[in-house]
């Protein structure tokens with residue numbers, strides 16, 4: 001598996017956010033995208049996810065099973081992508097099916113995923129009543145349900161306490177050890193010390 005960004009540039013309105021960024025990742029590797037607020041971290045992740053078109057450059061993805069990037073990735077955005085009025089269980093049951101590849105990709109049950117993020121017992125609560133950190137943990141539980149080899153994580157630790165941050169770091173390390181790719185945009189150390197780092201600068 002390979003995920004390659006070649007000569008990527010982004011322009012928002014008249015602002016050049018970044019120019020000519022390139023990276024090359026294989027299965028088992030991770031990339032931390034760091035930089036201050038507004039430097040374009042989320043923009044870069046959205047470009048990689050195929051949600052925004054780059055001003056220049058291209059993203060290429062080659063998977064052994066020939067799946068395209070859209071079907072091979074988990075994209076965790078700032079929003080947690082859960083319905084506030086549905087329960088935790090109902091939200092995850094939706095994603096469990098939605099994220100499943102044609103080939104059986106289920107890794108674990110909803111209960112087991114909730115256990116990993118320390119939320120077992122909260123499954124019947126409406127998502128909307130959870131605390132900020134608990135909401136983020138439900139969104140992280142989604143990543144654990146189905147095996148999608150590329151994880152694109154935008155500020156994954158936003159709102160998480162120290163223990164949950166360590167749980168996430170552990171899951172990210174497991175994911176790369178199994179041959180997955182992780183790209184994470186962050187302000188904070190994530191416990192992926194062995195990964196590559198892409199530092200975005202001030203927009204010009």
Ligand SMILES: Nc1ncnc2c1ncn2[C@@H]1O[C@H](COP(=O)(O)OP(=O)(O)OP(=O)(O)O)[C@@H](O)[C@H]1O
Pocket residue numbers: 012013017035036037038039040041042043044
């Ligand atoms: N839809 C849009 N239209 C115009 N400008 C935008 C749009 N979305 C983002 N921007 C601008 O692009 C710049 C980069 O935003 P982006 O969200 O990628 O930064 P970031 O590095 O992820 O920031 P943060 O650390 O605050 O999350 C910002 O100046 C932002 O205001």
